[in-house]
Amino acid sequence: MSFLKITSAHKAYRTPEGAMVHALNDVSLDIRNNEFLTLLGPSGCGKTTLLKCISGFEDIDSGEISLEGKDLKGVPAHRRPFNTVFQNYALFPHLNIADNVGYGLDVAKVAKKKRNIRVEEALELVGLSGFGSREPNQLSGGQQQRVALARSLILRPRVLLLDEPLSALDRKMRENMQIELKLLQDSVGITFVFVTHDQEEALAMSDRIAVISDGKVQQVASPTEVYDEPANEFVANFVGTSNIFTGRIFEKQGNIVTIETANQRKVQAESDRFGIGDHVQLILRPEHLKFTPGGNGIPDNCIEGVVETCIFVGSDLHLHVDVGKGRKAVVHHRHDRGNADEKIEAGSQVTLYYSPRAAHLIKAMAN
Amino acid sequence: MAGSGAILARKRRTLILLLAPLTLMLSVFFLIPLSIMVIYSFLEPGLYGGVEWNWYPYNYGRILGWPLNDFETFEVIYLKIFLNSAQIAVMTVIVTFLLSYPAAFWVSRMTGARKNMALFLITLPFFANMLVRIYAWLLLLRPTGFFNTILQSTGLIAEPLNLLFTNFSVIIGMVYILTPFMFLPIYASVEKLDYSLVRASQDLGANPIQTFRRVILPLTAPGIIGGSVIVFIPALGNFIVPAFLGGSKVQMTGNLIERSFLQSRDWPFGAALALLIMAFVVILVMFQISRQNRAAERGIA
Incomplete structure (x- = not known):
């Protein structure tokens, strides 16, 4: 009961x-x-x-x-x-x-x-x-x-x-x-x-x-x-902060789907529920977005952008990255004391990447 | 430390300056007349008013039974009149409370303009002359007045009820005049009442009666006590209402005092009466203040 x-x-x-x-x-x-x-x-x-x-x-x-x-x-x-x-x-x-x-x-x-x-x-x-x-x-x-x-x-x-x-x-x-x-x-x-x-x-x-x-x-x-x-x-x-990309699935290999967003960006995610042709939203938590300065050693499904603000909150660095066409991505980077790569400031060119496993897909709202 | 001392001194100076006008006025217009009254109450009455400067405590003897001399006799009527006055005053307090308490809750739940309107209406009678208002009651209550005419024409009564010149009519008049004095302090404490406490009480299993007795009543008690004191005191000493609505049948100490000063020209006796009433009220108020202080200590200590 x-x-x-x-x-x-x-x-x-x-x-x-x-x-x-x-x-x-x-x-x-x-x-x-x-x-x-x-x-x-x-x-x-x-x-x-x-x-x-x-x-x-x-x-x-x-x-x-x-x-x-x-x-x-x-x-x-x-x-x-x-x-x-x-x-x-x-x-x-x-x-x-x-x-x-x-x-x-x-x-x-x-x-x-x-x-x-x-x-x-x-x-x-x-x-x-x-x-x-x-x-x-x-x-x-x-x-x-x-x-x-x-x-x-x-x-x-x-x-x-x-x-x-x-x-x-x-x-x-x-x-x-x-x-x-x-x-x-x-x-x-x-x-x-x-x-x-x-x-x-x-x-x-x-x-x-x-x-x-x-x-x-x-x-x-x-x-x-x-x-x-x-x-x-x-x-x-x-609940928490999210980066959300909306688009249509155009490719599926195993359980990895590739989504094309409205402004022709291609992003990947792991999913069993969705198939080719589905309209979806990809949700990515800021701490799952990683970055490398410049453009060296880029893995697949990466996003390029320019750092707009960089806020130090103690345990983390919070980056707001302009990824083009007025879209912003939020990155939470674990603060690593003494790491030279962290010399990030507003205006730096960065490349963002993530593991497709960290992305979560939901059905896009019909509009 | 020197700085804080200077600030303290300045504060004290400000306080003295602020209190000076009031202190001056009270001492000139209250303390000095009061002293005169105290002195006169122990002097021999003059033949045509005024006083003879002889030690004469027998004015009190006439009221209390001691001390007496060969000329003055103890008359129990004065104590009876005092008791009747106290009874009327207590009844006035009870009736004004029963009228004001529910009304205070009702008004406190109103919003904005309606609330202000209600408060204005409650104070509205103050704007009219008191004698006129009391005289109106005389017209309403007399044998050929409004109430008796209505009751007779509807056939509820055969002949006019004796409404006027009774304790009943005096109490009606007192209640009519003094209700705002009960309402306003009660309203202030009801307005302050935190309704989440009422909800908490219900939440903890108290039914509406228990909630009222254990939460609402104790939290509005300061207003009730305040209202009762400022209704009781003027009711006890009032002489206009009993003079109009009590006639010669209902005597209150106020009338007695008025009569000894203005009619029998016995100033020392009037002073003694007035001082005894004042002593009674002061003792009551002191008792109440000490109770309040004890409650406050519980809150702070």
């Missing part, structure tokens, strides 16, 4: 200006028990709406949300076995930390003694033992985040919903919390549904990622699959 199942959910809003916005447009999603699923998408894509519909703060217009086969329609938020960690933590300012964490048990009228033990356990779980008597405003952002987590986890929900919980933290803190959240999810064995617009965060933490845009699920897959084999152009561009 499926665990948390969303079947063709629709939800439309009317904006104050009167336009209709389809926040959810035929969303179907099968969330598995004990998995860490991330809803990833740009702001306004409908991911937060989906989370609110799951938690019960909003109703879907049509479709079904069910838990273990039971329809959740009409079940109010306070009766659903889900808990939410809010973006701004939403800690109760008039209660101390212990009372915040114990809130869910207090409203459920759990006996005082048992309640105190469980509060202590929950605080220990998030590494805040002994903070019980403090007030929320005495805690740092990261600590408040942990309190919010403890407050939700203490109720042992079937699903924990996290609404961009790390977005208010600074970068270092955020990276630490990513690891902690993942470890926490492993240890408590609760399904996490995590909403974020940060693709690195999604890749780092998730078992599976659902990429959402325009109220539609674009792809649901493991982080490696989403990154290596994006389902469409949107996913390719939103």
Whole structure:
């Protein structure tokens, strides 16, 4: 039996200006028990709406949300076995930390003694033992985040919903919390549904990622699959950076196809799915593009170009290469200390090449 | 360190300068008259108003039962009137609260122009003269007034109800005048209420009643308490409303004070009455402030 199942959910809003916005447009999603699923998408894509519909703060217009086969329609938020960690933590300012964490048990009228033990356990779980008597405003952002987590986890929900919980933290803190959240999810064995617009965060933490845009699920897959084999152009561009070449396959040898692009460039890729005559898009990640200065020892399927900008970001060099006719290619080159070949600057002539195995093909959009 | 000392000194100078006008005004127009009242309340009343400069604590004795001399007697009516005033003031607080609290939520959810309009309408009665407004209630409530005429013509009652000159009519008048004072502080705290906390409460399994009792009420309590204090104090001392709508049947301490100053020309007794009410209110407010301080310490310490 499926665990948390969303079947063709629709939800439309009317904006104050009167336009209709389809926040959810035929969303179907099968969330598995004990998995860490991330809803990833740009702001306004409908991911937060989906989370609110799951938690019960909003109703879907049509479709079904069910838990273990039971329809959740009409079940109010306070009766659903889900808990939410809010973006701004939403800690109760008039209660101390212990009372915040114990809130869910207090409203459920759990006996005082048992309640105190469980509060202590929950605080220990998030590494805040002994903070019980403090007030929320005495805690740092990261600590408040942990309190919010403890407050939700203490109720042992079937699903924990996290609404961009790390977005208010600074970068270092955020990276630490990513690891902690993942470890926490492993240890408590609760399904996490995590909403974020940060693709690195999604890749780092998730078992599976659902990429959402325009109220539609674009792809649901493991982080490696989403990154290596994006389902469409949107996913390719939103998760990481992509170089995309569009064209028609005109030659196939074994599983190596050669594609001719609109401006007569020939590029190669490995593919079983596509054959001669198919219109395809070739997606190539920046780190799979290699370059040699000048034009020496050129392998097959190479692209010539002129470096436009060269940005040093620490671990990598990011090159933006003009490959002619207004097209640009992005190259991420692993920084290699002391390598003379890296003396690249704007205006240098380079030749780019890649292994056909690194390219991913998708069907080109009909236009 | 010298620099920061200079800044501190400058800050202090600015503060003194900013507070000076207010301090000056309060001391001239409040502290000095208050001192005169305190002194007068311990003096012997003059035969035709004014005071005789003799030590005379018996004004308090008439109200409280001690100390007394051969001429002054303890009359329990003063305490009764005070209790009735307190009762009317408490009822006024309760009714204005019941009217203002839901309205504050309603208004706080309005948008833009409608919200401003609603707030304007709530303060609108201030623009009309209070005597006129109170007199209007007199016309509405009297035996041949609006309400009785309507009720009689619909056949709900056979003869006019006795609406005027009762505690009921006084409370109506008080509520009518003081509702904005309850509404505005409550509105301020409702407006500040973070709705994500309400959602968090629901999310953690609290039903609407639990959410109200455990989250909404405690977080809007400062507004409720503030509103209650600034409605209770003027309600307790008000004399215009009971004078119009209470007639001679409903006496409040405000009328008593007015009468002893203006009619029986017994200034020391009026001063004693006024000071006792003031002492009562000050004690109430101090109690409230100390409670608030304790709550605030919990927040900061």
